Amino acid sequence: MADAVIVGEGAQRRLPRDFFARPVLEVAPELLGCLVSHAGVTVRLTEVEAYAGMVDPGSHAYRGPTARTRVMFGPAGFLYVYFTYGNHWCVNLVCGHEGTAEAVLLRGAEVVAGCELAQERRGKARERDWCRGPGRLGQALALGRDQTGRDFCRPAIGDPVDFVVGSPAEPVDPGLVRTGPRVGISGPGGDAATYPWRYWLDGEPTVSPYRPGVARKRRRG
DSSP, X not given: OOOEEEETTEEEEBOOHHHHSSOHHHHHHHTTTOEEEETTEEEEEEEEEEXXXXXXXXXXXXXXXXXXXXXXXXXXXXEEEEEETTTEEEEEEEESSTTSOEEEEEEEEEEEEOHHHHHHHHTTOOGGGTXXXXXXXXXXXXXXXXXXXXXXXXXXXXXXXOEEEEOOSSOOOGGGEEEEOOTTOOGGGGOTTTOOOEXXXXXXXXXXXXXOOOOOOOOOO
């Protein structure tokens, strides 16, 4: 049986490894509405993106394992946390079967518990912007390098600060789920027709705005 975790005023069940050990395009939309807790803050997911490893040109794992992406090639149920833009930590949930390097990026969420902590960590940001974007979400949940490689399908051993992905407090209306191109991905991985792998809940103010990717120009000399 999955472990019970306290979220807000009720108890939620930790999602089991079998939930994540499926193709990423099945897992990603089903994470919408799920509750994620870490370091005193709980959020309700409103936006995610799917990445399919070595068959996906938008994935960090597209060209094979590296020291940074090795955790993605392991079994489902582990965290892949990476640093970007010089000051943001973004969190991914590893999915699929071992060797596929599939993962779901957590892009946007609503804070439902631990609001004072979230506000403290996010400074003067408006409430809707506390977790509106993957870097902001990572900051509100106090995630960083130390959490990459953590097994979130079982309680943390020897660490009082756990990372929990729990079932939704309320069922999500399938009619509210939207799909589209991933944010900030250039090149083939940003093709909206081939990779409409961003999922979000329509009408949620915590969903981040769409921005197309911009290819970087190589410097001469």
